[in-house]
Amino acid sequence: MKLLNVDLGERSYVIHIGAGLLQEAGRLFAEKGIPHRSPLMIVTDRHVAKHHLAPLRQSLEAAGYRVCEAVVEPGEKTKSLDMLNSLVATALENGLDRHSTIVALGGGVVGDLAGFLAASYMRGIPFVQVPTTILAHDSSVGGKVAVNHALAKNIIGAFHQPLMVLYDTSTLSTLPEREVRAGLAELLKEGLIWNREFVHWFDEHAEALLALDADALREALYQGCKVKAHVVSQDEREGGLRAILNLGHTIGHALEAVAGYNELLHGEAIAIGMVGAAKLSIRLGYPEAETVYRETKRLLQKLGLSVSIPAHYDTEAIMSAMMHDKKFKEGKMVFVVSPEIGRVEIRSDIQPDWVREIIEQLKRED
Numbered sequence: 621m622k623l624l625n626v627d628l629g630e631r632s633y634v635i636h637i638g639a640g641l642l643q644e645a646g647r648l649f650a651e652k653g654i655p656h657r658s659p660l661m662i663v664t665d666r667h668v669a670k671h672h673l674a675p676l677r678q679s680l681e682a683a684g685y686r687v688c689e690a691v692v693e694p695g696e697k698t699k700s701l702d703m704l705n706s707l708v709a710t711a712l713e714n715g716l717d718r719h720s721t722i723v724a725l726g727g728g729v730v731g732d733l734a735g736f737l738a739a740s741y742m743r744g745i746p747f748v749q750v751p752t753t754i755l756a757h758d759s760s761v762g763g764k765v766a767v768n769h770a771l772a773k774n775i776i777g778a779f780h781q782p783l784m785v786l787y788d789t790s791t792l793s794t795l796p797e798r799e800v801r802a803g804l805a806e807l808l809k810e811g812l813i814w815n816r817e818f819v820h821w822f823d824e825h826a827e828a829l830l831a832l833d834a835d836a837l838r839e840a841l842y843q844g845c846k847v848k849a850h851v852v853s854q855d856e857r858e859g860g861l862r863a864i865l866n867l868g869h870t871i872g873h874a875l876e877a878v879a880g881y882n883e884l885l886h887g888e889a890i891a892i893g894m895v896g897a898a899k900l901s902i903r904l905g906y907p908e909a910e911t912v913y914r915e916t917k918r919l920l921q922k923l924g925l926s927v928s929i930p931a932h933y934d935t936e937a938i939m940s941a942m943m944h945d946k947k948f949k950e951g952k953m954v955f956v957v958s959p960e961i962g963r964v965e966i967r968s969d970i971q972p973d974w975v976r977e978i979i980e981q982l983k984r985e986d
């Protein structure tokens with residue numbers, strides 16, 4: 621078992637990483653002081669429920685908690701205001717009050733949706749993150765919770781930190797292969813922005829990670845969560861530094877929105893976006909940027925990910941979707957770029973025509 625602290629003063633919390641944590645949840649909830657009087661609500665999706673809902677529920681009930689559940693449809697389209705509305709109804713019907721806790725069991729979709737339910741229900745109640753995907757090393761930590769709008773990703777949301785994160789690595793054994801690859805892309809991002817040694821380690825352990833080797837996964841998730849926790853501890857509400865976690869997301873989020881949240885997985889879109897950011901870094905003239913580009917692309921392809929934008933995506937639609945990026949200031953583009961592996965910069969002197977050209981190039985990338 622590995623433990624990490626997210627240091628946020630009175631909102632600090634612990635990330636528990638290890639096998640078998642679902643079975644320990646009841647004890648850990650009680651130790652955390654989560655009250656028994658008010659019902660808990662587990663929010664999960666249909667895929668996750670099939671494999672992992674019963675042990676979590678049993679553990680909580682065995683510890684004396686009253687538990688209700690909401691099982692949503694899997695997929696990015698579920699991160700919507702309509703779904704939030706329906707979850708509020710479920711919470712009311714089951715008598716959730718201000719002392720109730722929401723439990724997000726699943727990947728980033730469930731984490732963001734259930735987290736935003738917790739942030740908004742009765743003006744905010746506590747929640748616990750129980751991530752079940754590799755990608756959720758990122759989404760379960762840091763308190764960004766949100767739903768999407770047709771025009772823009774994560775545009776209705778809040779900052780609301782969980783009470784704790786219970787990362788049961790044994791849940792990952794049931795992850796579909798495509799989700800493994802997509803999650804590893806976001807994990808690689810943590811190294812590219814902050815930790816050059818982790819990128820080398822990642823390269824050496826890529827096959828083990830793809831094979832879901834337990835030791836490699838635990839170490840990688842620990843390193844990924846460590847970067848995330850460190851950055852969030854310094855800049856909880858994205859006054860500045862936290863924006864580095866958005867490497868690849870300016871193009872990536874636009875691709876997700878243009879595709880109607882229905883084609884590219886988040887990690888797949890971010891993979892393409894990171895190659896775009898590396899190309900932009902070359903354009904900006906950083907001496908090491910060619911290496912960043914070559915290595916980013918090689919590592920993503922080693923994971924079996926595509927680094928090209930599907931040719932039928934309309935360039936101007938991507939450009940328009942990008943203009944809703946939350947980093948942009950006064951209508952000016954703001955991009956996270958990569959001067960060298962393990963270090964990024966935030967640049968606000970980006971010409972839209974450079975980005976347009978890169979999007980066109982990414983459609984021909986192989």
Ligand SMILES: NC(=O)c1ccc[n+]([C@@H]2O[C@H](COP(=O)([O-])OP(=O)(O)OC[C@H]3O[C@@H](n4cnc5c(N)ncnc54)[C@H](O)[C@@H]3O)[C@@H](O)[C@H]2O)c1
Pocket residue numbers: 665666667668671694695696699726727728729730731732752753754755756758759760761762763764765774791792793794795796799802803885886887
């Ligand atoms: N809040 C943040 O800081 C943050 C950070 C990164 C990503 N995100 C968001 O996270 C979302 C992507 O998260 P994701 O990649 O985890 O996607 P996801 O939640 O859609 O899960 C991926 C798929 O795997 C299935 N699944 C999940 N766990 C499983 C398991 N253990 N076994 C079998 N199937 C399982 C799900 O049902 C789903 O079909 C995006 O909406 C993205 O915007 C948020």
Ligand SMILES: O=C(O)C(=O)C[C@@H](O)[C@H](O)[C@H](O)COP(=O)(O)O
Pocket residue numbers: 758762764773774806858862863865866869946
């Ligand atoms: O936690 C952050 O900050 C991030 O940027 C992490 C991203 O990986 C994540 O996709 C996040 O949801 C993006 O947030 P947004 O503010 O760009 O919508």
Ligand SMILES: [Zn+2]
Pocket residue numbers: 758806869886890
């Ligand atoms: Zn992301």
